[in-house]
Amino acid sequence: MTAGDESAVDTRQPRSVPYGSATYLEVMAFLIEEAAILDEDRFHDWLALLTPDVGYRMPVRRTLLRRDGLGHEPGSFYFEEDASSLAVRVSRLTDTNAWAEDPPSRVRRFVANVRVIEGGSDEVEVSSYLLVLRNRWSNPSYDILTAQRRDLLRRMTGEWRLADRTVHVDQAVLGTPNLAIFL
Amino acid sequence: MTRIEEKVDVGPILADGTPFAELVDVEAREVSMRVLHDPEIFEIELDRLFGRAWVCVAHASEVPEAGNFVTRTIGADSVIVGRQSDGRILVMLNVCTHRGMQVCRADAGTTRRFRCPYHGWVFGQDGHLVGAPFENEMYSDGLEKEVRGLQQARVETFGGLVFANWSPTAPAFLEYLGDSKYYFEMMLDRTDDGLEVVGAPQRFIIPANWKTAAEQFAGDGYHAVTLHQSLQQLGSAKAIANTASTDVRRTVNQIGVDVSTPEGHGFRCFDKRFAFPHVLTDDLLSRPAIDRLRLLPPAGLTPEMVSQMERHLDAGQLEVLAAVPPSVGEFFPSSVFMSVYGRTAEGVGALALHTFNPVSADAFEMWHWTFVEKGAPEEFKRKTRVSTNFALGMSGVIEQDDAESWPAMQRSARGLMGRRHTLKYNSLLGVNKPEWWPGGGFVYAGYTKDDNQWNWWLRYREFMMGHLW
Numbered sequence: 001m002t003a004g005d006e007s008a009v010d011t012r013q014p015r016s017v018p019y020g021s022a023t024y025l026e027v028m029a030f031l032i033e034e035a036a037i038l039d040e041d042r043f044h045d046w047l048a049l050l051t052p053d054v055g056y057r058m059p060v061r062r063t064l065l066r067r068d069g070l071g072h073e074p075g076s077f078y079f080e081e082d083a084s085s086l087a088v089r090v091s092r093l094t095d096t097n098a099w100a101e102d103p104p105s106r107v108r109r110f111v112a113n114v115r116v117i118e119g120g121s122d123e124v125e126v127s128s129y130l131l132v133l134r135n136r137w138s139n140p141s142y143d144i145l146t147a148q149r150r151d152l153l154r155r156m157t158g159e160w161r162l163a164d165r166t167v168h169v170d171q172a173v174l175g176t177p178n179l180a181i182f183l
Numbered sequence: 184m185t186r187i188e189e190k191v192d193v194g195p196i197l198a199d200g201t202p203f204a205e206l207v208d209v210e211a212r213e214v215s216m217r218v219l220h221d222p223e224i225f226e227i228e229l230d231r232l233f234g235r236a237w238v239c240v241a242h243a244s245e246v247p248e249a250g251n252f253v254t255r256t257i258g259a260d261s262v263i264v265g266r267q268s269d270g271r272i273l274v275m276l277n278v279c280t281h282r283g284m285q286v287c288r289a290d291a292g293t294t295r296r297f298r299c300p301y302h303g304w305v306f307g308q309d310g311h312l313v314g315a316p317f318e319n320e321m322y323s324d325g326l327e328k329e330v331r332g333l334q335q336a337r338v339e340t341f342g343g344l345v346f347a348n349w350s351p352t353a354p355a356f357l358e359y360l361g362d363s364k365y366y367f368e369m370m371l372d373r374t375d376d377g378l379e380v381v382g383a384p385q386r387f388i389i390p391a392n393w394k395t396a397a398e399q400f401a402g403d404g405y406h407a408v409t410l411h412q413s414l415q416q417l418g419s420a421k422a423i424a425n426t427a428s429t430d431v432r433r434t435v436n437q438i439g440v441d442v443s444t445p446e447g448h449g450f451r452c453f454d455k456r457f458a459f460p461h462v463l464t465d466d467l468l469s470r471p472a473i474d475r476l477r478l479l480p481p482a483g484l485t486p487e488m489v490s491q492m493e494r495h496l497d498a499g500q501l502e503v504l505a506a507v508p509p510s511v512g513e514f515f516p517s518s519v520f521m522s523v524y525g526r527t528a529e530g531v532g533a534l535a536l537h538t539f540n541p542v543s544a545d546a547f548e549m550w551h552w553t554f555v556e557k558g559a560p561e562e563f564k565r566k567t568r569v570s571t572n573f574a575l576g577m578s579g580v581i582e583q584d585d586a587e588s589w590p591a592m593q594r595s596a597r598g599l600m601g602r603r604h605t606l607k608y609n610s611l612l613g614v615n616k617p618e619w620w621p622g623g624g625f626v627y628a629g630y631t632k633d634d635n636q637w638n639w640w641l642r643y644r645e646f647m648m649g650h651l652w
């Protein structure tokens with residue numbers, strides 16, 4: 001039986017990149033801009049934010065007893081992607097017959113609690129909280145997803161890019177019928 | 184549930200006086216959409232279907248060691264699936280026999296006993312009542328431990344899958360499977376080491392009745408042309424795009440053999456000649472089955488692993504796998520195993536199990552497990568896992584769109600006129616089993632039609648009418 005992935009729990013404190021420093025503000029700006037790009041359905045602009053070797057994954061979460069960890073499953077995923085699979089997903093979503101997101105959901109991504117855990121001027125490890133509100137059809141309520149994202153951002157030709165992302169979701173049972181959206 | 188008035192020929196009489204038998208109209212081959220929406224029907228299903236059918240709850244590889252458990256659901260009930268020290272797997276109702284609290288509150292773990300947090304009654308790994316706090320003071324006349332263990336379901340495993348049944352009078356699992364056993368063996372039981380599950384399953388809520396998914400997976404090939412049209416534009420169809428006309432491209436996966444058996448199980452088998460003409464060229468079709476299988480191995484197998492199949496399957500099964508393999512196989516009522524082929528010998532395909540667990544008339548919880556062949560090389564397993572989740576499950580580019588159609592049907596069933604509407608199953612191929620076909624059941628060869636799904640509804644009707652055990 002696999003216990004929870006303890007490595008998913010990061011208790012390190014921000015060290016080399018203090019809150020409010022120039023790098024911290026650049027990271028904040030990157031995450032805020034990225035959320036806007038996704039919320040505005042600008043998929044190709046989003047792909048341009050990714051490094052060619054990007055890794056993108058979202059592990060399954062389970063309810064476990066405290067002694068067994070936080071329940072982030074190390075080997076099973078909702079997403080396990082690279083640059084080319086993300087590009088194929090975008091090419092499908094922007095096609096005329098991708099019914100899952102056409103008409104598109106109205107999605108609002110709120111990014112908060114940003115911590116730059118580690119890094120220097122060209123590569124940083126970032127933790128952020130994500131609140132996703134997804135609204136569809138005439139439904140007056142929202143599908144809600146919350147997660148902690150662990151990102152690796154890399155500076156390429158002067159611009160920050162996303163080099164790696166793990167989305168640690170908080171629900172053991174997700175309350176939305178599909179993941180035709182990116183987190 | 185309230186006691187339902189009953190008549191022999193028409194089944195339960197619903198609150199407004201409608202006899203259930205009218206809702207699945209055998210003559211017209213139509214099903215009232217009321218069955219998707221009516222909470223009274225949902226309650227009857229919990230009793231007559233989920234209380235009597237064999238329901239898939241786990242794969243044995245999820246609980247490999249003694250003491251391992253996972254919690255699952257049968258109908259609306261929580262159950263514990265636990266591995267015993269003698270290797271057996273037991274399925275027990277997760278309800279304390281004292282005051283009804285759940286004795287196990289984790290999705291998975293390892294334990295020698297389950298202790299109810301409410302009053303402290305303790306149950307063994309096998310569910311027997313070990314004891315209660317202050318037993319002498321509380322139960323000076325005796326606790327009758329032997330009759331107060333956790334309620335046990337009947338359990339059988341097949342191809343590593345664990346099935347449970349509450350009914351003492353239901354037939355044994357292999358009898359319940361009938362002629363479908365032959366086909367499921369090709370999907371689940373092909374190699375020396377067998378299948379193993381990749382970690383914990385995905386779980387998500389679909390705001391639709393569970394039957395919208397269950398009847399589709401019983402054999403709906405027709406929907407792929409339109410609902411999954413976006414896939415035709417993707418790389419999956421690229422290989423044949425240059426050689427085939429648009430009509431052929433749009434129908435390659437519609438041609439094959441549908442099979443269903445009287446027990447309600449159903450299979451969609453794709454004809455490889457149409458689906459993979461770029462690999463199985465005409466000059467190769469006369470080659471022995473095992474050679475053709477090496478050119479295009481079933482999902483999860485490398486070409487090197489193909490020879491193992493000769494030890495596990497008979498010649499007829501090998502020929503079916505080489506020519507028209509089952510790719511979607513549904514266990515009635517609510518579980519489906521999928522073995523989707525890669526497009527080339529190097530393509531890894533997708534291997535998955537889904538269950539459609541009823542929550543209410545208006546919602547079900549979908550579970551999605553990814554599988555690999557245990558004996559495959561590690562890198563090949565990783566590719567199989569990635570490829571499976573790319574195509575199937577919550578983010579799968581195929582199944583994203585299915586999750587759009589089911590809730591939309593549900594919204595329709597909410598309307599007064601909508602629920603009086605019917606689902607139509609009028610396009611029938613009729614049994615036309617090819618001479619060479621070695622398997623049993625109702626065999627429909629050609630362009631996939633409504634036969635399989637209609638058989639699913641007939642079996643559903645039998646359960647709901649109360650004609651079965």
